[in-house]
Amino acid sequence: MxxxxxxxxxxxxxxxxxxxxxxxxxxxxxxxxxxxxxxxxxxxxxxxxxxxxxxxxxxxxxxxxxxxxxxxxxxxxxxxxxxxxxxxxxxxxxxxxxxxxxxxxxxxxxxxxxxxxxxxxxxxxxxxxxxxxxxxxxxxxxxxxxxxxxxxxxxxxxxxxxxxxxxxxxxxxxxxxxxxxxxxxxxxxxAPKASVKAAARRLERAIADICRVESAMGSTKTSDAVSRVLRAPAAADARSRRTLKNLSTAERIRCFEALAAKPLDWLVNNMDATGAYRRWMIVAAGGHEAMIARFADFLEQHQTRSKPRRFCQPDADLSGLLTAYTRMMIRYTSSTHIIA
Ligand SMILES: [Zn+2]
Ligand SMILES: [Zn+2]
Structure with missing residues (x-):
């Protein structure tokens, strides 16, 4: 000025x-x-x-x-x-x-x-x-x-x-x-524009959603998710001894970019299957809203194929649908290399 x-x-x-x-x-x-x-x-x-x-x-x-x-x-x-x-x-x-x-x-x-x-x-x-x-x-x-x-x-x-x-x-x-x-x-x-790779931005949004959704559910998983996120630098680079909140923003950007190129074990290992699937699906979809949208698309296609001419209530049981959805996300992820 x-x-x-x-x-x-x-x-x-x-x-x-x-x-x-x-x-x-x-x-x-x-x-x-x-x-x-x-x-x-x-x-x-x-x-x-x-x-x-x-x-x-x-x-x-x-x-x-x-x-x-x-x-x-x-x-x-x-x-x-x-x-x-x-x-x-x-x-x-x-x-x-x-x-x-x-x-x-x-x-x-x-x-x-x-x-x-x-x-x-x-x-x-x-x-x-x-x-x-x-x-x-x-x-x-x-x-x-x-x-x-x-x-x-x-x-x-x-x-x-x-x-x-x-x-x-x-x-x-x-x-x-x-x-x-x-x-x-x-x-x-x-200030000049700072760039962040798209895969890192998808992971960041998914992590924000996981923390938000689990906190809204009043689940004890909130503290688990937060503590895993705080230890993320060690997951990105085993030599790192610092927690996420001690790193500069530029270093955290590099950390997220490294994590986006790694398997998701650091966020889901040693968890119960349901919680791990939920986190895994949010990350695979690139966020909670995207996951819900894909899930809705899947339901619509499933119903359209089985009963195309009239509206009907879902007749598949939820666990079956979740399993089918998980299979679909595995195929989607392996075909687009979102996580690996
Ligand atoms: Zn200044
Ligand atoms: Zn902005």
Whole structure:
């Protein structure tokens, strides 16, 4: 951003903000789809004419990474204050946090001292930021199991392409939007596109679905799936001793690409047959929705062949259909080399 754009924001309220805006903050900001609490807080601060670093002081925080910490643990008194000052419901505020949830173990660790080949706390898709009317950071970008954008098909990034620093909007001292690097002023929307092989993106989506579906089922398999995903670097390369969430995004992309070329044993071995089949089929289909669609196609063809002229309820038993479906997926996989 140039000097002209910077000088467009000349006024900043730094002191006694809560005392000045006692009852309700002048500008309210609605959360955007899947927005992370810290992202919303930064946008809220800027909309009200205060830089994120100063907003931390106004809220009584002086520690580093103040807003990413709130994503993980939002004190009740602050949640009440945010509701009161913005008219957002408690549910809308808590929906932006990352605490609780079955996928907490997959969150990238908070650290702002960036070493080469280490993870940072936040990832982003430059094209998503470029498409946003108000650029913001998504909750799903906090997960170590995510390496690409499902919308744009490109790799995520975890550093500024100019200065290699991690995202540090929480420390932004000027009135600049959060797609501007807080360290060097680079526009993150202009970062070069990172590529991820199609097979790795299919595996990534399947893994996201497996974790989501098993967590929705309330199954103990959730922790099993998550712990297997965390150990994925060792499955990709037996010499690796690090867990997935300690790797940089570039390293995790390479890890997923290596896993996509290997058998799926690392995700299904030593499991009961039903659970293993379910994971295996989701991966083979490239995601849960794709698996359901193929299953529906199979049922339709099966019924059409047996009773083509009138509607009828399925007359095959479920276990038989699952077995037949599994055989079909085995043929499909061996013919398209999805896994091997
Ligand atoms: Zn995107
Ligand atoms: Zn930078």
């Amino acid at each position: 140039g000097d002209a754009a910077r000088s467009a924001f000349a006024v900043e309220i730094r002191e006694r903000y809560l005392a000045i805006a006692r009852d309700r903050w002048p500008v309210s900001v609605d959360p955007l789809p899947d927005e992370l609490l810290s992202s919303w807080l930064h946008r809220l601060a800027l909309a009200n004419g205060i830089a994120p670093r100063s907003f931390a002081g106004a809220l009584g925080f002086d520690e580093r990474m103040w807003s990413p910490r709130l994503d993980l643990c939002l004190p009740l008194n602050l949640a009440r204050l945010l509701c009161r000052q913005t008219d957002l419901s408690p549910g809308a505020i808590s929906a932006m946090t990352m605490n609780g949830g079955a996928l907490t173990a997959l969150l990238l660790p908070l650290r702002d001292n960036v070493h080469r080949n280490r993870s940072t706390w936040m990832q982003y898709c430059p094209q998503c930021l470029a498409a946003d009317e108000a650029p913001y950071f998504r909750r799903q970008w906090r997960l170590a199991s995510r390496v690409s954008c499902f919308t744009h098909g490109c790799g995520l990034r975890d550093r500024c392409a100019a200065c290699r620093a991690s995202i540090a909007t929480f420390d932004q001292g000027e009135l600049l939007p959060q797609h501007i690097c807080a360290r060097c002023g680079f526009d993150l929307r202009a």
